[in-house]
Amino acid sequence: MLLGDSLTERSAAPFGLSQLLSDAYIRKLDVVTRGFSGYNTQWILPVFEKVLAKRNERQNLAKIQLLTIWLGANDATLPGEAQHVPLEAFKENLSKLIRMVKDPTSEWYSPETRIIVLTPPPINTAGWAEFLRVYGNPPRDTTDRVFDGPKTYALAAKDVAQQEGVVVVDTWTLLWEAAGEKEENLMKFLCDGLHLSSEGYKLVYDALIETILRHYPEIHFDKPFMAYPAWTDLNGANYMEKLKDSSVRKAETKQS
Amino acid sequence: MLLGDSLTERSAAPFGLSQLLSDAYIRKLDVVTRGFSGYNTQWILPVFEKVLAKRNERQNLAKIQLLTIWLGANDATLPGEAQHVPLEAFKENLSKLIRMVKDPTSEWYSPETRIIVLTPPPINTAGWAEFLRVYGNPPRDTTDRVFDGPKTYALAAKDVAQQEGVVVVDTWTLLWEAAGEKEENLMKFLCDGLHLSSEGYKLVYDALIETILRHYPEIHFDKPFMAYPAWTDLNGANYMEKLKDSSVRKAETKQS
Numbered sequence: 139m140l141l142g143d144s145l146t147e148r149s150a151a152p153f154g155l156s157q158l159l160s161d162a163y164i165r166k167l168d169v170v171t172r173g174f175s176g177y178n179t180q181w182i183l184p185v186f187e188k189v190l191a192k193r194n195e196r197q198n199l200a201k202i203q204l205l206t207i208w209l210g211a212n213d214a215t216l217p218g219e220a221q222h223v224p225l226e227a228f229k230e231n232l233s234k235l236i237r238m239v240k241d242p243t244s245e246w247y248s249p250e251t252r253i254i255v256l257t258p259p260p261i262n263t264a265g266w267a268e269f270l271r272v273y274g275n276p277p278r279d280t281t282d283r284v285f286d287g288p289k290t291y292a293l294a295a296k297d298v299a300q301q302e303g304v305v306v307v308d309t310w311t312l313l314w315e316a317a318g319e320k321e322e323n324l325m326k327f328l329c330d331g332l333h334l335s336s337e338g339y340k341l342v343y344d345a346l347i348e349t350i351l352r353h354y355p356e357i358h359f360d361k362p363f364m365a366y367p368a369w370t371d372l373n374g375a376n377y378m379e380k381l382k383d384s385s386v387r388k389a390e391t392k393q394s
Numbered sequence: 395m396l397l398g399d400s401l402t403e404r405s406a407a408p409f410g411l412s413q414l415l416s417d418a419y420i421r422k423l424d425v426v427t428r429g430f431s432g433y434n435t436q437w438i439l440p441v442f443e444k445v446l447a448k449r450n451e452r453q454n455l456a457k458i459q460l461l462t463i464w465l466g467a468n469d470a471t472l473p474g475e476a477q478h479v480p481l482e483a484f485k486e487n488l489s490k491l492i493r494m495v496k497d498p499t500s501e502w503y504s505p506e507t508r509i510i511v512l513t514p515p516p517i518n519t520a521g522w523a524e525f526l527r528v529y530g531n532p533p534r535d536t537t538d539r540v541f542d543g544p545k546t547y548a549l550a551a552k553d554v555a556q557q558e559g560v561v562v563v564d565t566w567t568l569l570w571e572a573a574g575e576k577e578e579n580l581m582k583f584l585c586d587g588l589h590l591s592s593e594g595y596k597l598v599y600d601a602l603i604e605t606i607l608r609h610y611p612e613i614h615f616d617k618p619f620m621a622y623p624a625w626t627d628l629n630g631a632n633y634m635e636k637l638k639d640s641s642v643r644k645a646e647t648k649q650s
Contacts, residue, residue: 150420152413157406160413161406164427171416171424198447212625220628366430366441368431369476370531377437381440
């Protein structure tokens with residue numbers, strides 16, 4: 139499950155994060171996209187309480203093997219903006235999201251769910267200001283975020299993840315370093331100064347897969363789990379036996 | 395839920411059917427891809443019995459709003475091939491798949507699930523023969539299917555769908571007509587003579603959406619149902635109320 143804001147919601151598009159994962163994990167794990175454009179951690183909290191099944195609601199539901207939490211980009215808007223969440227509240231909210239899953243006393247406790255926190259990516263302030271001037275709803279001449287915003291919230295997200303003992307993919311540093319630490323070079327990885335381009339998503343995807351391989355190799359897509367046998371193994375009269383063997387359909391989900 | 399063979403399994407790739415639907419239905423409906431490369435209707439039947447929840451297993455599971463069944467391409471291989479299913483058996487199997495969902499006495503009865511049958515697409519025999527010669531596993535000089543195969547099975551699938559009272563997207567005729575009824579022109583819509591190219595998937599996607607609009611307009615992606623409000627509606631102290639209002643999260647699924 140991918141929990142997040144527009145960076146997640148838009149990622150079902152070709153070469154977005156959700157799309158790349160869906161393709162890589164076909165017949166292995168379903169990718170469930172729970173991205174909500176514009177949302178901050180404050181608004182996501184009650185939503186996550188709804189989209190995540192409680193312990194007593196999980197009969198016949200697929201287990202969530204991996205949860206990515208990719209938030210902070212909107213919290214990091216300037217104070218006074220509707221989306222802004224103060225840094226301390228952001229940290230607290232992120233902790234809450236993690237503890238909903240990790241705390242044994244939580245109604246949503248899910249010990250089998252691995253969590254990876256993604257930090258908010260860096261922005262190109264000139265690109266985003268231009269976007270707001272032309273396409274803002276309504277168009278506006280003032281910006282709603284500055285370069286240091288996501289940088290600060292990315293650091294905070296890393297701190298929280300470390301505190302809570304969960305794994306991080308630091309997309310802020312990843313893209314910043316890929317851009318040679320030059321703000322203008324970021325436009326290669328961003329489509330409008332804020333949202334990711336295909337190239338941006340590719341970097342994040344590669345880093346996420348590498349992180350899965352390092353920390354959770356048992357769910358790397360190369361591991362030999364696949365829902366139902368390859369058709370070339372079904373030739374013959376005993377195909378029903380092979381299709382009934384649960385060992386060959388570990389990843390089956392029954393999700394809908 | 396998209397049930398099918400490799401035409402479905404591969405369609406989570408960029409510009410594939412599953413990908414296009416996932417993007418169009420983001421925050422509206424989850425797309426669950428259940429494609430199994432090489433499978434015919436005979437092998438799919440026991441699989442469908444596993445991947446579809448039974449009536450008594452559905453507690454807290456999302457309803458399947460739409461089920462597409464896209465099979466027959468492998469049934470239509472030549473007699474003697476491992477994947478071949480005789481025409482009459484194919485028709486019977488397709489009926490069984492439909493009745494699993496539609497028959498009130500079925501363990502898998504799901505009156506709220508709309509079904510659309512997709513017919514197998516036409517093939518370019520020279521392209522596919524070449525593929526088998528070079529990339530076959532193992533490479534082979536004889537082909538495993540002929541032009542008339544999917545044509546015949548497509549007609550049969552249409553018959554069965556009509557008999558069972560479910561809607562059809564006739565991808566065979568769609569692609570054939572788009573190719574000006576010339577086999578060589580089909581290569582625009584096929585990547586190897588058998589599987590669809592992005593252009594092929596685009597035709598199928600457009601036809602499917604048009605069919606949804608005509609027969610099931612209530613689940614066309616343009617209908618104003620979206621999981622949770624737009625963030626611009628959350629500004630203000632009463633955001634919790636808005637996030638709790640079930641009328642704005644009709645499409646929420648809790649699938650995993």
